Amino acid sequence: MAQITGPLSDDAKKVVGEALQGALVDLIDLSLVAKQAHWNVVGPHFRPLHLQLDELVDIAREHADTVAERAVALGVNPDGRAASVASASKLTQPDRAWIEDGKVVALFTDLLEGVIARMRERIAVTDEPDPVTQDLLIAVAQDVEKQHWMFQAQR
Numbered sequence: 267m268a269q270i271t272g273p274l275s276d277d278a279k280k281v282v283g284e285a286l287q288g289a290l291v292d293l294i295d296l297s298l299v300a301k302q303a304h305w306n307v308v309g310p311h312f313r314p315l316h317l318q319l320d321e322l323v324d325i326a327r328e329h330a331d332t333v334a335e336r337a338v339a340l341g342v343n344p345d346g347r348a349a350s351v352a353s354a355s356k357l358t359q360p361d362r363a364w365i366e367d368g369k370v371v372a373l374f375t376d377l378l379e380g381v382i383a384r385m386r387e388r389i390a391v392t393d394e395p396d397p398v399t400q401d402l403l404i405a406v407a408q409d410v411e412k413q414h415w416m417f418q419a420q421r
């Protein structure tokens with residue numbers, strides 16, 4: 267069987283692997299929750315929010331893949347299984363119901379704030395063990411923070 271070995275020590279690999287797994291869970295669930303809202307949003311601002319949420323889905327999916335593949339490159343198995351994501355996710359889940367446009371804005375402003383805080387913690391802990399992963403997480407945070415701004419601006 268092929269052996270995937272990255273450049274990191276076991277200790278560094280553990281820290282970095284956990285950071286990447288946490289980021290993966292956040293990003294996968296963010297893509298799912300954003301799709302849920304994309305479908306269920308109602309109100310006068312339906313159209314821009316419907317489109318913006320799909321933009322967020324695309325960003326989250328793209329970064330989820332990059333994060334997972336970084337883990338693989340380091341010899342860590344990413345876990346993007348639905349059950350694993352569901353049990354580990356810290357994202358607030360919307361009800362299965364229509365969501366008023368204003369509530370969508372409030373929900374995503376709060377939800378992205380949490381993702382950003384966790385992403386910044388991961389940026390801090392990967393600084394020493396793996397600046398390459400840190401760089402990747404910084405790029406994720408940059409996009410998530412941009413989305414956070416764009417939801418905040420609609421309040």
Ligand SMILES: [Fe+2]
Nearest residue numbers: 304305316320
């Ligand atoms: Fe759609």
